Amino acid sequence: xxxxxxxxxxxxxxxxxxxxxxxxxxxxxxxxxxxxxxxxxxxxxxxxxxxxxxxxxxxxxxxxxxxxxxxxxxxxxxxxxxxxxxxxxxxxxxxxxxxxxxxxxxxxxxxxxxxxxxxxxxxxxxxxxxxxxxxxxxxxxxxxxxxxxxxxxxxxxxxxxxxxxxxxxxxxxxxxxxxxxxxxxxxxxxxxxxxxxxxxxxxxxxxxxxxxxxxxxxxxxxxxxxxxxxxxxxxxxxxxxxxxxxxxxxxxxxxxxxxxxxxxxxxxxxxxxxxxxxxxxxxxxxxxxxxxxxxxxxxxxxxxxxxxxxxxxxxxxxxxxxxxxxxxxxxxxxxxxxxxxxxxxxxxxxxxxxxxxxxxxxxxxxxxxxxxxxxxxxxxxxxxxxxxxxxxxxxxxxxxxxxxxxxxxxxxxxxxxxxxxx
Numbered sequence: 001x002x003x004x005x006x007x008x009x010x011x012x013x014x015x016x017x018x019x020x021x022x023x024x025x026x027x028x029x030x031x032x033x034x035x036x037x038x039x040x041x042x043x044x045x046x047x048x049x050x051x052x053x054x055x056x057x058x059x060x061x062x063x064x065x066x067x068x069x070x071x072x073x074x075x076x077x078x079x080x081x082x083x084x085x086x087x088x089x090x091x092x093x094x095x096x097x098x099x100x101x102x103x104x105x106x107x108x109x110x111x112x113x114x115x116x117x118x119x120x121x122x123x124x125x126x127x128x129x130x131x132x133x134x135x136x137x138x139x140x141x142x143x144x145x146x147x148x149x150x151x152x153x154x155x156x157x158x159x160x161x162x163x164x165x166x167x168x169x170x171x172x173x174x175x176x177x178x179x180x181x182x183x184x185x186x187x188x189x190x191x192x193x194x195x196x197x198x199x200x201x202x203x204x205x206x207x208x209x210x211x212x213x214x215x216x217x218x219x220x221x222x223x224x225x226x227x228x229x230x231x232x233x234x235x236x237x238x239x240x241x242x243x244x245x246x247x248x249x250x251x252x253x254x255x256x257x258x259x260x261x262x263x264x265x266x267x268x269x270x271x272x273x274x275x276x277x278x279x280x281x282x283x284x285x286x287x288x289x290x291x292x293x294x295x296x297x298x299x300x301x302x303x304x305x306x307x308x309x310x311x312x313x314x315x316x317x318x319x320x321x322x323x324x325x326x327x328x329x330x331x332x333x334x335x336x337x338x339x340x341x342x343x344x345x346x347x348x349x350x351x352x353x354x355x356x357x358x359x360x361x362x363x364x365x366x367x368x369x370x371x372x373x374x375x376x377x378x379x380x381x382x383x384x385x386x387x388x389x390x391x392x393x394x395x396x397x398x399x400x401x402x403x404x405x406x407x408x409x410x411x412x413x414x415x416x417x418x419x420x421x422x
Contacts, residue, residue: 013065013417016121023113026059027413033068033108035362036342039379041127047093047118049108064088065110065117070095073105082109086331098126103374121336123358125376130416132378136175136182137412138332144394144403144411145170146191150198151346153396154178157192157201161390171205172216177414187216187223191235193221196295200312202226202236202245211319213247227262227272229253231386235291235302244302246276248288250336257287259300259305261323275326275353280305281314289316289339289355296349300322302330303354314342316388318354333367343393343400351422353377353400355388364393365401375421383407398422 009356024030038046047070051062070084070093084093087154098104104126108119119258128166138144138160147158159170172192174183189203201216211233227233236247245262257276265271273382275369280287284305291302301320309317318340333339337358345351350370355362364377377400380386387405394401398419404412 014242015385022066024063024115025061025333029065030112030115030117031062031110032117033065033110034360035108035119035122037106037124037379038381039124039126039129040094042126043096043098045095045098045106045126046055046126047095047108047122048409049091049379051110052370063112064136066112066318069109071107071109074100075104076101085321089249096125100126100128101375103128111238111278115192115269119172120360122360123337125374127421129379130418130420132414132416135177135413135415136180137410139408139410141409143390143405145390146414147260147394147401147403148192148194148403149396150194150196151196151396157194158392158402159190159192160190160204164342170422172201179256184222185216187214192237193237195238196209196382197242200238200242202238204233204247206232206238209252213245216338218226226264226265227260227277237291237293237300239293239295239300240298241295244335246293247289248291249303250287251276259321275323276321278304281307285315286389289391292342292344292352294344294349299330299344299349301342301352303342308336318342318352326329332369338362338388339365340388341391341393343395345395347395347397348422353395354387355391361389364400364416366421375418377416377421380404384412387411 030381033049035049042045047289066088068086069082070081071080072078098229103123104119105123107121110117143161145159145161147156149156159172161170172187189205191204193202199218203212203214205212212228213236215224215226230251230253232250234248236245239246243264247260249260250257257278259276261273261275263271287305289303293300295353299322301318303316303318305314306317316338320330337356339354339356341355343353350368358364366375384406385406391403400416402417
């Protein structure tokens with residue numbers, strides 16, 4: 001009996017030493033890792049984490065972990081399991097033997113004494129990624145914002161913000177892909193969007209507490225005011241064979257937030273039709289990020305801020321509706337991450353491109369709406385990234401066009417041929 005008592009006491013002492021080894025100093029807090037990924041090959045991914053803290057004013061003292069556990073989710077169930085552990089000072093781990101084209105999720109647990117903190121969860125879909133080609137760029141802080149390729153694939157409409165003031169109306173330019181020349185058009189605004197015929201552009205011009213949707217005609221080179229509203233209009237798009245406009249209105253006068261379908265027929269007696277109320281968290285700086293129309297199904301998709309248990313209290317989902325049944329919400333891409341800036345393929349309505357931070361960094365992704373297949377298209381790292389607030393995403397054929405930002409403050413227009421991934 002005495003032997004068992006001593007053994008029990010020894011176990012308790014050992015356990016206590018193990019749990020409180022290298023204790024966390026009083027007044028300090030264990031780091032919470034931030035995890036990002038880098039695709040090294042079609043079957044390899046590098047996991048990297050850090051303990052960078054972002055705070056205003058006085059920052060608490062953060063201490064590093066003594067070990068890190070790497071966890072993943074089973075491919076055949078929702079079970080999470082630990083498959084590796086590294087010690088203090090090691091903040092990378094190479095995962096090998098992944099199945100190409102199959103999505104995999106990871107997270108890291110920082111441990112010290114009797115405390116553990118879990119990182120963000122990331123997703124990768126390893127592929128042989130296509131090359132990202134540069135089209136043109138702007139240096140400094142006059143950003144390329146919301147670029148859109150024309151339906152004919154010959155021109156890119158984009159706006160330029162002066163000194164990164166992306167919330168004010170901006171100059172609008174056309175870039176000719178053949179002559180490689182830039183031409184300013186006699187209109188200013190935000191969110192340029194092409195008509196399906198490619199003969200018109202619509203833009204939003206901000207004017208103090210009002211917004212105006214304007215339309216530029218290439219045939220007449222004239223600018224026409226379409227509709228004026230209080231406060232802000234977002235991301236107008238042509239729909240129904242260019243006979244209507246759809247946009248989001250965050251209205252002060254009407255006291256509500258709604259998706260608006262506007263009839264462009266001059267004879268329409270009541271052209272403005274609020275078709276769906278839109279709710280979003282009050283703490284959202286930008287309630288909506290991107291909108292796209294798909295003609296075959298008469299469908300709309302938009303990136304909407306949604307209340308979620310995140311550091312900011314919200315994240316973006318891609319939702320929408322069919323114009324002939326606006327009361328029925330469609331969840332195009334809803335996840336635990338930020339998914340925004342949707343773009344339907346004009347040649348294959350099953351393909352929806354979007355921007356997501358599910359890999360830890362904003363990347364370009366494609367989802368097949370019929371099969372549910374997810375395709376990771378880009379793997380930008382610290383020197384170049386996608387700014388979701390100013391990016392424009394659009395298709396021509398099997399190529400995707402978007403804008404990126406670099407560490408020197410410049411922005412770039414790029415194209416990715418995704419034919420090898422589809």
